[in-house]
Amino acid sequence: MNTKENKYKGLAAILRRDWNRRISLDRRMWMSEAVDSDEQMLASGERDLLLLLGEEITDTANKRVLEIGCGIGRMLIPAAKYFKSVVGVDVSEDALNAANLLIKSRGLSGSVETILVDGSDLLEIESNSVDLIYSYGTLGIVPTGIFACLLHEAGRILRLGRVMRFQLYLGTEQATIDQDTLAVRSYDLKKFTTACALCGFSIELVEELIHPIGNVSKPHEGIVAHIVSLKKESESTTKPANVELSLLDSPENSSIENWKGSALEYQMAITRAQKLVQCGNLAEAKALFQYAADNYADADKVIHKLLQEIDLAIADKS
Numbered sequence: 001m002n003t004k005e006n007k008y009k010g011l012a013a014i015l016r017r018d019w020n021r022r023i024s025l026d027r028r029m030w031m032s033e034a035v036d037s038d039e040q041m042l043a044s045g046e047r048d049l050l051l052l053l054g055e056e057i058t059d060t061a062n063k064r065v066l067e068i069g070c071g072i073g074r075m076l077i078p079a080a081k082y083f084k085s086v087v088g089v090d091v092s093e094d095a096l097n098a099a100n101l102l103i104k105s106r107g108l109s110g111s112v113e114t115i116l117v118d119g120s121d122l123l124e125i126e127s128n129s130v131d132l133i134y135s136y137g138t139l140g141i142v143p144t145g146i147f148a149c150l151l152h153e154a155g156r157i158l159r160l161g162r163v164m165r166f167q168l169y170l171g172t173e174q175a176t177i178d179q180d181t182l183a184v185r186s187y188d189l190k191k192f193t194t195a196c197a198l199c200g201f202s203i204e205l206v207e208e209l210i211h212p213i214g215n216v217s218k219p220h221e222g223i224v225a226h227i228v229s230l231k232k233e234s235e236s237t238t239k240p241a242n243v244e245l246s247l248l249d250s251p252e253n254s255s256i257e258n259w260k261g262s263a264l265e266y267q268m269a270i271t272r273a274q275k276l277v278q279c280g281n282l283a284e285a286k287a288l289f290q291y292a293a294d295n296y297a298d299a300d301k302v303i304h305k306l307l308q309e310i311d312l313a314i315a316d317k318s
């Protein structure tokens with residue numbers, strides 16, 4: 001294995017560790033929308049599936065469809081309504097265990113399959129075997145090297161002339177640490193077009209994602225959520241490392257010295273914990289505040305104070 005391949009394997013292992021940690025704490029909150037029940041989650045998944053795939057949901061009866069980063073099945077389970085055969089791949093065992101329980105509880109084990117993947121490749125899937133690939137809330141937050149690997153792999157597994165459609169941020173390159181598995185990456189459209197061509201894709205559609213639940217973009221920061229649709233025109237003749245190089249002016253920083261942890265993960269945990277406090281769910285709020293404090297080096301003193309207050313409130317109640 002060369003140095004680049006080793007780097008990708010290392011990042012994939014970090015992705016697995018981080019996503020298992022998140023999902024074992026709270027399986028729904030880290031999916032693309034934090035909701036309180038499986039029913040609400042699946043309804044949001046179907047809404048996003050239709051928003052993403054639009055006119056691709058035609059002639060679906062014989063299509064084999066694959067979701068990259070299916071998580072706990074939010075969109076994968078609704079997809080079974082529309083397609084003959086649905087496969088979800090994910091790097092996290094915890095995500096797939098939760099997805100499999102939901103799939104079984106809905107009697108869909110015959111039509112929905114999940115596959116644990118390594119995170120830097122899709123080797124379990126045969127070349128030229130898939131009719132449609134989709135992905136949501138995943139490819140825009142993986143390290144750029146991993147994005148390059150998965151785009152390259154998507155070009156391998158998709159049948160010629162078929163489509164890959166996914167959500168991605170386009171705009172201005174963002175400074176980030178490559179080990180941050182939740183930071184938003186945003187690509188320059190010209191560079192992204194080159195990367196697609198290297199993987200054998202032409203771009204069919206680039207459209208801003210206007211989401212019914214509100215703003216998913218930060219245009220002032222150069223981060224604009226898009227739906228992109230790629231068509232496989234040919235087989236790739238290059239390696240993921242060249243795709244990665246074409247995506248950014250310079251590679252993502254791999255030094256974690258002085259890095260505090262994922263800022264977005266920290267903010268998401270705090271926001272959810274505050275909501276739980278308002279609902280009076282102190283035990284879960286406490287677990288989330290604790291999680292935020294454990295996984296972010298600069299967790300404010302405020303969290304520690306809040307944790308003490310919650311402990312007192314719990315003691316008072318009992």
Ligand SMILES: C[S@@+](CC[C@H](N)C(=O)[O-])C[C@H]1O[C@@H](n2cnc3c(N)ncnc32)[C@H](O)[C@@H]1O
Nearest residue numbers: 019031032069071074090091092119136137138
């Ligand atoms: C934000 S969740 C989105 C899940 C789902 N697409 C949805 O919208 O509900 C991202 C998912 O992608 C998975 N993931 C992250 N990196 C991956 C990779 N390199 N290969 C496969 N799955 C990955 C994570 O484990 C997680 O389940």
